[in-house]
Amino acid sequence: MERPLHNAYNETIPTNTITMGHAMKRVLILTAFILSGCASTPPTTVNIDQPPSVKPDSASTMMAGVSSVDITPPPGLPMAGYSMMANKGKGFRTRLKARTLYLDDGKGRSMALVQMDMFAGSLLLQHKVASAVAEKTGLNPGDIAVIGTHTHSAPSNYHHNDFYNKHASSGIGFEERYLEFMTARIVEGVEQAWAERKPAKIATGRKDIYGYNRNRSLSSYVLNPGQEYASDVFKAVNPSLYMIRVDGLDSDGTYKPMGAFSSFSVHATTLSALVDVYNADLFGYAQRELEWAVEKDYDTSWPVIHALATGTHGDMAPALADHNDRLFGHAPVNWKASKELGQGIGREAIGLFKELEGKLSTDLALRTATREINIMEENSAGNAEICSQPFAGNALAGGAYERRTPWLAAVPVLQGGNALSRRTFSTDGCQGNKRILGFSALQPLFEPTKSFPTTVLFQLMQVNDMAIVPLPFEITADSGRRMRDAIFDAYKNAGNTSLDNIAVISTSNGYFGYTTTPEEYDRQNYEGGHTLYGRYTTPYLVNRLGQLAEDSLKTEELEELLPRWTYTLKTGAFMPEKVLPQGSRAALTDPAFNEADESHEEDYIAFRWSDAAPFAIKLHEPLVSIETKTSAGWQPLVVEDIPVNDQGYDIEVRLVDTEGDGMAEWETRWYNPLPMDKGDYRFVIEPRNGSGAIYSKVF
Incomplete structure (x- = not known):
C-alpha cells in the first residue's frame, strides 16, 4: 500500500500515480x-473585420x-x-x-x-x-x-x-x-x-x-x-x-x-x-x-x-x-x-x-x-482528394504511445497500431482502413460535419x-x-x-x-x-x-x-469572475521546507499569503521574487547571473483556495533552493491593486 504524500504544510497531496479507482x-x-x-451550450457568433490591403x-x-x-x-x-x-x-x-x-x-x-x-x-x-x-x-x-x-x-x-x-x-x-x-x-x-x-x-x-x-x-x-x-x-x-x-x-x-x-x-x-x-x-x-x-x-x-x-x-x-x-x-x-x-x-x-x-x-x-x-469544400488538389466528411478514428481515443489514455488504450480496438483498430473491409474510401470511433453512421449524430x-x-x-x-x-x-x-x-x-x-x-x-x-x-x-x-x-x-x-x-x-x-x-465559461478584492493582503504562513521523496521530485520552500482572487491577481505581471540579505541591505537574489524570480525556472505560483470577498489564498514555491544555512532569504510578493509588497519571514 502506498503511503500518502504531504506538502510543506503537512496536507495530504495526490501521488504521481493513478489509483485503480x-x-x-x-x-x-x-x-x-x-x-x-x-x-x-449557447452559441455565439464571432465577426472579424478584414483589414484593407x-x-x-x-x-x-x-x-x-x-x-x-x-x-x-x-x-x-x-x-x-x-x-x-x-x-x-x-x-x-x-x-x-x-x-x-x-x-x-x-x-x-x-x-x-x-x-x-x-x-x-x-x-x-x-x-x-x-x-x-x-x-x-x-x-x-x-x-x-x-x-x-x-x-x-x-x-x-x-x-x-x-x-x-x-x-x-x-x-x-x-x-x-x-x-x-x-x-x-x-x-x-x-x-x-x-x-x-x-x-x-x-x-x-x-x-x-x-x-x-x-x-x-x-x-x-x-x-x-x-x-x-x-x-x-x-x-x-x-x-x-x-x-x-x-x-x-x-x-x-x-x-x-x-x-x-x-x-x-x-x-x-x-x-x-x-x-x-x-x-x-x-x-x-x-x-x-x-x-x-x-x-x-x-x-x-x-x-x-x-x-x-x-x-x-x-x-x-x-x-x-x-x-x-x-x-x-x-x-x-x-x-x-x-x-x-x-x-x-x-x-x-x-x-x-x-x-x-x-x-x-x-x-x-x-x-x-x-x-x-475551406478544405472541406475545396477537397481536391492535383491528383489528391481528401474526405469531405472528417472522422475521428478509434486510435484517437486510446492516445499516443507513452501518453496513452489509461484503461481505454488497453482495449484492442482502441489501441493505436493494434490490428483490431484497423478495418479489414471497405478500405477503398478516403478514410481507408480507419476504424471510425462510434461507427461512421453514429459519429455524425454527435459530431456534426460543421x-x-x-x-x-x-x-x-x-x-x-x-x-x-x-x-x-x-x-x-x-x-x-x-x-x-x-x-x-x-x-x-x-x-x-x-x-x-x-x-x-x-x-x-x-x-x-x-x-x-x-x-x-x-x-x-x-x-x-x-x-x-x-x-x-x-x-x-x-x-x-x-x-x-x-x-x-x-x-x-x-x-x-x-x-x-x-x-x-x-461557448464555455472558464475565465474567473471580474471581482475586485475587498480584503487586505497579508502573509499567512512562515516559509516551510519540503524535502523531495522520490528521485524525480525536487526540494522546495513554500510560503502562503492572502491576495486578490484570480481575476485581479494578474498572473501575466511579475509577482514573486527572492531577496537575500547583504551588507548593503536586502537585494534581489542572483545565482550564476540569473535573478531568482518568477521569470525563471524554479518559482511556482499556485492558487490554494478562493475566499468570499474577492480574495484568495496563494502559495509560492522556490524549487531547488539554496541551502538555508548559506544566507538569509525572504520571499517578496509584488504590489497589486494599490497595496504594497508583502515580505515573508526571513529563512
Whole structure:
C-alpha cells in the first residue's frame, strides 16, 4: 500500500500515480467523447473585420524589431493536449510568453512571426491580431503567422471550430474572454516589435542535432519508402534545428543580438497529464537558455528573445527515458527531466546562434504568399482528394504511445497500431482502413460535419534563403519532408535558386489534429487515427503547398483570403469572475521546507499569503521574487547571473483556495533552493491593486 504524500504544510497531496479507482474513471472518456456532442451550450457568433490591403511605411534599409509579452492566464482554465485527462491550471511554474520577430526588408515588404507558448495557434487569434495591427504596422493578414509550441500545459478553447473547443482540453466550449485576453496581449507584442524596430542584420541557418527527439511511431514510419534507421528511434527523426538570427544597431553604433526565431521537431510532452500548473514544457527551458546566455555574452542593452517553435513533430517524442505504453496510469511529473532536455536543446541553439555570426548581413529579401481555403469544400488538389466528411478514428481515443489514455488504450480496438483498430473491409474510401470511433453512421449524430475544423491558412514566408511554412496540423517527419520537396521542386522548375532551407512548422494559425503519409496512415497508430480528413491528407497538403509556391513566383503579391471571417461557436465559461478584492493582503504562513521523496521530485520552500482572487491577481505581471540579505541591505537574489524570480525556472505560483470577498489564498514555491544555512532569504510578493509588497519571514 502506498503511503500518502504531504506538502510543506503537512496536507495530504495526490501521488504521481493513478489509483485503480481513479484510473477506472478514464473508461468513461470514450462515452464522454461521444455524448459530449449532446452538451448544450449557447452559441455565439464571432465577426472579424478584414483589414484593407495596406503597404508598410518602409524604410530604405532593413529593419527589425522584437518583443516578448507575458500571456500567462488566470488560474482555472482547462489545459489542452491531454484532452479530458488534463487538469485545470492552478497557477504557473514557467511563464507562458508570446515572442514576436518583426522584419522589414526596406523594399516594401514586412512580416511578423509570433511564437506562443501555447497548445496551438488559433485562426480566430490570427485574424483578430491581423485586423487590429494592420493600420498601424502596415502588415497584411498573410504577413502574420501565429505559431504554438504545442505545450500540453497551457489553455486552449479559442479555436474556430466546436470540435477542438470540445476535445482539445478538459473543458468544453469556446471561451471568448480568453480569446480577447490573448488578442490584447499579442497585439501589444506585435505593435511593440514594430514600434521598436531598428536597422538590423540577419542570418539564417540550420544544423542537425540528435539525442533530443525520438520516433514514437516507428512501426508507421518504417512503412514509408526508402527510410533509413528502421530500428533506431533516435535516428528515425527530423533532426533539423532551423534559425533566423537578428542583430540590431545599438546607440553606440555597433550591432548587437536582438534574438532569434527557430524551430525544432519535438513534442512538448515531457510533463505528463498529471501536471496542474501552466508551463512552457521543455521549450521554456530552451528559450530562456539562449536568451540569458546571449544577454550576458553580448552585454545587450535590450532583452533578447528566443522564439522557439515546433517543427514536424507529429511522430517526434522528447528523448526521455522510455516509459512504455502506460496502459493503466500516467508517468510521474518529472520537471528535472524536462529541464535537462530543454537546456540541452538550448545549448544547441546557442551554438547555432554563434555560428551564424559570420553570416550576418544587412541584405534582406522577404516574400509572403497566402491562400486561405475551406478544405472541406475545396477537397481536391492535383491528383489528391481528401474526405469531405472528417472522422475521428478509434486510435484517437486510446492516445499516443507513452501518453496513452489509461484503461481505454488497453482495449484492442482502441489501441493505436493494434490490428483490431484497423478495418479489414471497405478500405477503398478516403478514410481507408480507419476504424471510425462510434461507427461512421453514429459519429455524425454527435459530431456534426460543421463542428470540425475547415479553414486552412496556407502560408509561405520566405526570409532570404529560408522559407517558413506554418500549418495548423501536427505533421509527421516524413510528411514534412514531402512538403519541403514539393516547394523545392516548384522553385527548381521556375529556375529560382534562392531557397536553401525550408522549415515546415506545425500547430500554426489553428489546429486540425494530425497529418500522416498514406503509408503511415495504414498502420492506424494514434497519429493516423487523429488524421481527420483521411488517408490522403498529406498528398493534398503537398499539392496545395507546391501550387502555392509555384504561383507565388509568378507574381509580386499573392494573398487570397476567404470573403468573410464569421464563425458561430458553442461557448464555455472558464475565465474567473471580474471581482475586485475587498480584503487586505497579508502573509499567512512562515516559509516551510519540503524535502523531495522520490528521485524525480525536487526540494522546495513554500510560503502562503492572502491576495486578490484570480481575476485581479494578474498572473501575466511579475509577482514573486527572492531577496537575500547583504551588507548593503536586502537585494534581489542572483545565482550564476540569473535573478531568482518568477521569470525563471524554479518559482511556482499556485492558487490554494478562493475566499468570499474577492480574495484568495496563494502559495509560492522556490524549487531547488539554496541551502538555508548559506544566507538569509525572504520571499517578496509584488504590489497589486494599490497595496504594497508583502515580505515573508526571513529563512
